[in-house]
Amino acid sequence: MEEAQLLDGRYVAGQIHRETMEAVQRLRRKGILPCVVFIRVGNHPPSELYVRMKQKKAQEVGIQSEVISFPEDVSQKEVLDNLNRLNLDPSIHGILVQLPLPSHLSEKQIALAINPKKDIDGFHPLNLGKMLLGEKDCFYPCTPLGIQELLKRYKIEIEGKEVVILGRSNIVGKPLAALFLQKSKYANATVTVVHSFSQNIKEHCRQADILIAAMGKARFVTRDFVKPKAVVVDVGVSRIADSSSPQGYRIVGDVDFDEIKKIASWITPNPGGVGPMTIAMLLANTVKAAELSQP
Amino acid sequence: MEEAQLLDGRYVAGQIHRETMEAVQRLRRKGILPCVVFIRVGNHPPSELYVRMKQKKAQEVGIQSEVISFPEDVSQKEVLDNLNRLNLDPSIHGILVQLPLPSHLSEKQIALAINPKKDIDGFHPLNLGKMLLGEKDCFYPCTPLGIQELLKRYKIEIEGKEVVILGRSNIVGKPLAALFLQKSKYANATVTVVHSFSQNIKEHCRQADILIAAMGKARFVTRDFVKPKAVVVDVGVSRIADSSSPQGYRIVGDVDFDEIKKIASWITPNPGGVGPMTIAMLLANTVKAAELSQP
Numbered sequence: 001m002e003e004a005q006l007l008d009g010r011y012v013a014g015q016i017h018r019e020t021m022e023a024v025q026r027l028r029r030k031g032i033l034p035c036v037v038f039i040r041v042g043n044h045p046p047s048e049l050y051v052r053m054k055q056k057k058a059q060e061v062g063i064q065s066e067v068i069s070f071p072e073d074v075s076q077k078e079v080l081d082n083l084n085r086l087n088l089d090p091s092i093h094g095i096l097v098q099l100p101l102p103s104h105l106s107e108k109q110i111a112l113a114i115n116p117k118k119d120i121d122g123f124h125p126l127n128l129g130k131m132l133l134g135e136k137d138c139f140y141p142c143t144p145l146g147i148q149e150l151l152k153r154y155k156i157e158i159e160g161k162e163v164v165i166l167g168r169s170n171i172v173g174k175p176l177a178a179l180f181l182q183k184s185k186y187a188n189a190t191v192t193v194v195h196s197f198s199q200n201i202k203e204h205c206r207q208a209d210i211l212i213a214a215m216g217k218a219r220f221v222t223r224d225f226v227k228p229k230a231v232v233v234d235v236g237v238s239r240i241a242d243s244s245s246p247q248g249y250r251i252v253g254d255v256d257f258d259e260i261k262k263i264a265s266w267i268t269p270n271p272g273g274v275g276p277m278t279i280a281m282l283l284a285n286t287v288k289a290a291e292l293s294q295p
Numbered sequence: 296m297e298e299a300q301l302l303d304g305r306y307v308a309g310q311i312h313r314e315t316m317e318a319v320q321r322l323r324r325k326g327i328l329p330c331v332v333f334i335r336v337g338n339h340p341p342s343e344l345y346v347r348m349k350q351k352k353a354q355e356v357g358i359q360s361e362v363i364s365f366p367e368d369v370s371q372k373e374v375l376d377n378l379n380r381l382n383l384d385p386s387i388h389g390i391l392v393q394l395p396l397p398s399h400l401s402e403k404q405i406a407l408a409i410n411p412k413k414d415i416d417g418f419h420p421l422n423l424g425k426m427l428l429g430e431k432d433c434f435y436p437c438t439p440l441g442i443q444e445l446l447k448r449y450k451i452e453i454e455g456k457e458v459v460i461l462g463r464s465n466i467v468g469k470p471l472a473a474l475f476l477q478k479s480k481y482a483n484a485t486v487t488v489v490h491s492f493s494q495n496i497k498e499h500c501r502q503a504d505i506l507i508a509a510m511g512k513a514r515f516v517t518r519d520f521v522k523p524k525a526v527v528v529d530v531g532v533s534r535i536a537d538s539s540s541p542q543g544y545r546i547v548g549d550v551d552f553d554e555i556k557k558i559a560s561w562i563t564p565n566p567g568g569v570g571p572m573t574i575a576m577l578l579a580n581t582v583k584a585a586e587l588s589q590p
Contacts (some may be wrong), residue, residue, distance in 0.1 A: 125424030192487040
């Protein structure tokens with residue numbers, strides 16, 4: 001039997017990076033230098049790594065970037081004061097606060113304090129509400145947007161298809177449902193969201209033309225969850241112990257790739273699928289912010 | 296065979312009105328007089344009727360109300376200037392702009408111009424975004440909220456159930472999906488949204504434990520759409536010609552009530568189901584706005 005084809009997020013992200021680079025050059029010719037500020041708090045090695053990766057990619061496409069690192073015990077007020085300053089600074093187009101934050105800080109209040117016009121993560125409720133309404137002059141969260149873009153570039157039809165989303169997080173499941181049920185191109189899907197309280201999870205998944213696994217449960221989706229020839233997108237990121245790896249762990253997704261590639265028509269590798277798309281959309285959002293900032 | 300029991304929106308709305316009246320009295324004892332302003336534009340008899348009904352109900356529960364009626368050709372700026380004044384006036388807790396508006400006005404811009412803390416309709420994108428995130432310090436749209444409340448008062452279980460929503464409007468389908476998939480009491484459902492682009496609409500509907508029809512297509516949902524013992528909620532409002540009626544038309548819902556009451560376990564009458572609940576939640580939201588306005 002034929003194996004599933006790969007939805008190669010690394011490859012598509014590379015294409016998008018080149019397009020972003022061209023858009024940055026056009027803006028620079030008009031005298032606009034897109035600029036993003038990353039905010040980090042405390043010592044959290046994965047956050048440091050993520051910010052470094054994002055900054056490196058921003059640099060590659062010609063976006064100026066700055067990292068503000070606060071000590072672990074920074075006060076809410078200090079973070080908010082800095083956000084206010086950045087919100088008002090016209091030379092800064094995008095602001096990203098790397099999550100998670102220490103527990104004494106309110107992620108909710110901090111997300112609300114970012115100028116929605118600079119909210120390149122698309123986490124501000126104003127942007128999420130506009131997305132739910134189908135508006136375009138706003139920022140959509142990067143992972144849902146990256147999944148849509150990945151399917152679009154591989155000409156996977158979404159309209160009228162059965163899309164089943166496993167998981168209802170605020171950064172993936174819920175906004176992805178909002179995105180895919182819109183009356184618009186590359187959407188218009190019949191969307192079902194299943195989660196920990198759902199009964200018949202497997203039966204729902206088996207009805208999916210496009211199955212998106214975003215629960216964060218290592219290899220939850222096994223072969224019997226997938227309809228033959230379905231399109232399978234794996235958003236999950238879990239660490240499992242692996243003594244053969246130098247770090248002692250390895251990253252696995254929500255999908256049992258080796259089994260499911262035998263029956264799906266398309267499948268994302270993980271890593272190398274949704275992850276690179278998320279960063280690509282973050283930089284695309286930064287360019288959009290710079291473009292929209294012009295009167 | 297036993298007939299479906301009625302989800303009597305008029306009766307439950309009456310209960311809620313009494314509770315709202317008590318809440319208003321508590322606020323008045325603290326020196327707060329809840330006040331709502333209704334804004335109307337032009338001559339549109341159904342809008343006039345809706346505003347009159349809302350004002351009458353507000354009056355009954357002790358909420359002060361005011362109606363501002365603009366001529367058909369009012370400018371966007373005049374509406375926005377008035378909204379700004381009302382937004383800043385601390386004696387006004389709720390603002391409602393009756394839709395639809397004449398085509399020269401931007402409903403989108405006007406919705407955005409209402410102070411989200413006075414947005415008792417729950418149509419401001421900030422409130423919709425907060426709802427999607429599962430936050431509580433905000434206003435949810437009245438029809439979805441009224442449906443949830445109606446099911447709750449009749450002790451219809453929602454958690455873990457298959458909820459199928461027919462229709463994806465910005466005021467019913469989309470926010471209702473957002474509401475029912477939250478990780479919270481009276482939610483936690485497996486939610487599917489079907490719409491004009493969906494295939495297998497009937498098959499989806501037949502899987503619903505709770506079927507919510509909000510397409511606005513007269514009697515679209517016939518007997519073969521409904522699983523025996525399902526709960527059926529009819530949100531639709533369509534006019535059909537009826538020479539026996541004094542107006543020459545009558546209002547029918549999306550559901551073929553007479554047939555479906557024979558197989559459902561619970562069903563909303565229409566009228567008398569979701570409609571009265573919507574107004575009840577509007578007034579409950581007004582009281583919430585007055586309560587939240589206190590420091």
